[in-house]
Amino acid sequence: MATRLTSVIVVGIVAVTLIAGFMVGAQRDDNDGPVDLIVHNGVVFTGDAEDMAEAVAVRANQILKVGSNREILRLQRPQTVTIDAKGAAVVPGFNDAHLHLVRGGLTLDGVDLSGAATMDEAVARVKTWAGANPSRRWVVGRGWPGELMEGFDGSIRLTLDDVVRDRPVHLVSEGGDRAWVNTRALKRANIVRRTPDPASGRIVRDAKGEAIGILEGTAVGLTDALLPEPTQEERTRALFAAIAEAQRHGITSLQNADGAALDFELLDGARKEGAVDMRVYEALPVHTARTDKDVAALDEVLKKYPDDPLFKAGGARVALQAIDADALNKLVRLLDARGWQVMVEADTPEQAEMARTAFAHAERSNGQPSRERRHRIEHQNRNFTAVGEKLALGSDWPNGPLSPLKVIGNAMPRLTLAQALQAYTVNGAYASYDEQRKGFIKPGMLADIVVLSKNIFSLDRLTLGSVNVAHTIFDGRVVYPAPTTRLTIP
Structure with missing residues (x-):
């Protein structure tokens, strides 16, 4: 009998089943080439609460080594950018699983x-x-x-x-x-x-x-709803302003629930020119497709924007405000058959159950039991996950504050700090099929790292929202704030 590989990802503020068993790169030979960046004197949350560290070394755009201050600082070279975390928390780059x-x-x-x-x-x-x-x-x-x-x-x-x-x-x-x-x-x-x-x-x-x-x-x-539709120039300005604001909050990956064709082209073009310091996973709103022909017309998006560490499309966002259970079952079945990750926005427990039923119906109808599905239930702000479901946290910005630390603080009555951090890093990567390359501070993973202004592991949850981001490191480079020197960042 084939192993059932369907999993459901819940996006919101709810309980979480932690992800285990990720494969990460092996520890490398420290002396093979230069070390480009070191963060030391920190409380390093690697993505695994049982595996904390003090320092991390980066070569090019990947994490080279994680360990003690002594182990990492011995790798320092004259050209190495060195950041003293001053005892503050160092975490994987935040991954906002749902924003606009x-x-x-x-x-x-x-x-x-x-x-x-x-x-x-x-x-x-x-x-x-x-x-x-x-x-x-x-x-x-x-x-x-x-x-x-x-x-x-x-x-x-x-x-x-x-x-x-x-x-x-x-x-x-x-x-x-x-x-x-x-x-x-x-x-x-x-x-x-x-x-x-x-x-x-x-x-x-x-x-x-x-x-x-x-x-x-x-x-x-x-x-x-009455605000004027922005011009393309205004959209372009807004898009890059949003990315800069996200970097200020330590976000290095985001999952955009408002994908539009013009924005896809703009982001993809900027990616090719090296002008986007953000990893973006786009979801296409799908509300009117009702036939296989309708859904097939969307295939061009999947073909045009395939898997890429910086920019890709793959999500199909479905709102339940104007669709009944039968129509949802049909739409999810059609999208699932063509390889889309279906993201159902469900605001109530009843709607969440409709989504689960539609996912199960699609798997029964379409077969392919060996295929790993990762369909999602969005907007689960109050509902706990069912057994076997995974939680990824998102801000729903601008409907909520963009700051991951504020969202994490709000989640902590029902989650531990480690669980909430995993939901904003490890599980966020899983939600976009990226857990093999990001979400952890471990050797071989992409060097997306956040240095905070305080040690959040010693703070009360009510004060988390006041903690600032000291440095956002994306792809091995400091992108917030712009470094004043290439040698040492105090």
């Missing part, structure tokens, strides 16, 4: 409200940005801290109207789950006193039932 790259990048091209200490400061930033960008049809922004709402009992709508009356305003919170809007934005969205709250969302109102300019949960989408 361009949409997140677009939020960076607006008012930056992060760190605003008072409501007056936040409103002043909005006024300044609006005055400096008179041609923008909407005033957009991001990052306002939730603490600004503490003790504020006025109307956000009217407060924003005082500084921007001629255009709609849409400002997303630091966590991505709330938005401030002005009167123009509410009118554009046809939000009036009798407008009902959407499922899993709320239009915050005053005692008279009038919207006060705060949207929560899915209600954020009522105005977000």
Whole structure:
């Protein structure tokens, strides 16, 4: 009887079954060629909680050796870039398993409200940005801290109207789950006193039932859906701004849930020119394909963007909002038959079970029992995994904070720190079929490494979100921040 190789990957904040048995490269001959980069004096999480280290050596774009400070520093040469971690944690490059790259990048091209200490400061930033960008049809922004709402009992709508009356305003919170809007934005969205709250969302109102300019949960989408479609130039700018922002947070690999043909071409072209310091796995939204002919038309994407360490496509993202169980079974069967990794967005336990049923139906219908399937259930923020399922963590940015450490801190009531780190590194690599080349700090693996500002293994989970990234190392090179010297980075 053939071995059943189907596995299900769950993306969200849930319990995790750890991955075991990965094959990694063998320890190499230390003296065979130069050592290009060394990180030492750290608490090195290799991807295996039982295998911690102090230092790591890199040659070209691969990890050469992991061990004690003494073992690694003896490999140092005059040309070696040397980073002193100063006792802080060193972890594999973070792999965000689910985000919206361009949409997140677009939020960076607006008012930056992060760190605003008072409501007056936040409103002043909005006024300044609006005055400096008179041609923008909407005033957009991001990052306002939730603490600004503490003790504020006025109307956000009217407060924003005082500084921007001629255009709609849409400002997303630091966590991505709330938005401030002005009167123009509410009118554009046809939000009036009798407008009902959407499922899993709320239009915050005053005692008279009038919207006060705060949207929560899915209600954020009522105005977000009205934002102008970006031009290709704006998309390009947003895409590379998003990659730079991801590097700032220690992300070296990401899995984009908003794949579009133009973005595929842009990223692939930049990859060929060596202009992208990020590993990207693209998922193509598939909502209208209903026949084998429809699905076959998507094959060109798989052929055009095959497996590559920097950029590849392979995921087919399916939303359940407008599809019933029978239609889902059929669509998953068609996609599975043509080699797609199916990524079903399921917001409830019932929808997650629909996805599992569809995956099992596809395997029975299509056969190929020796083929390893890795279909995925996305958006599992509250649901624990079933036996045999693996968890990969993602931010869903810009619907949530991009910082992996904030996501990990949120996950830790149900996961240990080691499990959460594995879900953001080892399991993320598994989710995109890349566990043979990344996700671990071990010899032979790609040199994607993050040096943090503190030792997170000695901190309370509630303080993880305040830890910064000191250095992001991608493909053996420091990409954040730009090194000031080729010899030593203190």
